[in-house]
Amino acid sequence: MTDGTPVPADTFRSMMAGFPTGVTVVTALDGTRPWGMTCTALCAVAVDPAILLVSLRTVGPTVHAVLGRKAFTVNFLHAHARQTARLFAGGAPDRFDHIRWETTDGCCGPHLPHDAHTIADCRVVRADEVGDHVVVYGEVISVRRLEGDTPLLYGLREYASWPVQK
Template sequence: MTSDRAPDIRPLMAGFPTGVTVVTTTTALGEPRGMTLTSLCSVALDPPTVLVCLRRGSPTVEAVRESGGYAVNLLHSEARSTAELFASGAADRWDRVAWSLGPGARGPHLEESAHTIADCEVADVHTVGDHCVVFARVHAVTLLRFQKPLLYGMRRYGNWAESGEDSNLLYDYIS
């Protein structure tokens, strides 16, 4: 059966649980921007390259284009409120979370909410439908703590369920 209407792929993607990240950057004037997303993908190990998909026309994607960089803040399992805050678009979100922008950072670091942060330099941007696919080279990875990641699937947040010992998970995490 064919249709002139494009299929709704949200049920497909809801069945594909993934980690949750907040991508952050700054405007040319140094103002912080950021948004929650689950579309982060490893592209290559050499050179280390990732991609994120950002909603076209969002203040974050415009600032990423201006600044040429962004930070990927991988959220830990206790950071659901941060994920929801940056998904809400609340104008005061930067006043409601702890963040820092140290030397070499490509975007604000959400150190209390993230377990790992990557600083990335934009390599290429492709517009695909209502999103921009932003390829970037990873310049630095900061491991903040060992903590299970925040997950999103079936249109809800969840936590990693581990049946084995966490010590094995820690070994896999750092090797």
């Protein structure tokens, strides 16, 4: 039995490092300015209607753009997009100057077609502040599948590729 005290942040991070997950870059527009961040905290909530949730830091411009526009894009990164994952995990304000991206009519945020195997546009249906993050629920309104590589994974504080079955 524990005393009910939450574990320290570094203990929690260490625990979660042992839980490999896919890697995405969540993007949104603030007017015409693009924002985005690497996100591994994503899951499917419902199939009908199709709802995803992403967990975004409460500080930083990406979550403010997502909530302000009430829309976002999830770029599911492929195995050759490790540099993009690292770029968007850092705080560089000019990160979009270092990659190829595009917006099209009806998109909810910048698309990263050279780095993603799938892109999903979502409209915000709910947001809940939890600790130092905002859990954002998005209804998927379009899916774009791209010719691409296997998914990029993150675990044990390393990026890896999905193993190819032969």
